[in-house]
Amino acid sequence: MCLKCLITYMWKLIKPPEALKQLGSRLREVRLSQGLTQRELAALAGVARNSVARLEDSGSGRTDTLLRVLGALNILGRLDAVLPEATPSPLLMLKRSASLKPRLRVRHKRKR
Template identity: 40%
Template sequence: MNTYVSATPDELQIRLGEQIRRLRLGRDLDQLTLAERAGVSEKALRNLEAGRGSNVATLLQVIQALDALDWLQALAPAASVSPMALLRQRPEPRRVSRRRGKRTPPEQQQR
């Protein structure tokens, strides 16, 4: 089950910050080093990791400095097949008639 569905925006910011922090620690970077690489203040990075409101520019600079831009692809992956194209390719439904048996003329029918 997706635990993000019922989360509030504040909870989502906290979870995002935790993911950024785990990624930073996984890259063995301290906050000051990452902030410098990203071109943001250390306080902006701390706020981002704490889920205390940050802007999109800061987020993008940080994930770029972490070499994690594939996160953006995960937000809206490019469809390999267009659902509308699939609908257009589907053949039109055809009416199927029942096979009828050979009719026996009334004079040959048994009573």
């Protein structure tokens, strides 16, 4: 299952506190699969060990801490699957282009 599908599925079935706990346990699984201790991960991420423990235990913590930990685990790039870059809809692009270029009316001379 792709990461985006998994998170969408989690948010539909699980209340936010439970989803945060599951996020924390997934972070722990990734850390352990890479053979890192909390202290080693904290050093790589440039955060306190307590911050890593808090993320793993409850999923709570600061956003910048989460991003640093994801970067240290080399999984920050996977965030694009969850939060793709927003692109304007074709209709919005059409409206924007119409507002930038005012329409000009051309008058043709009548033939007699």
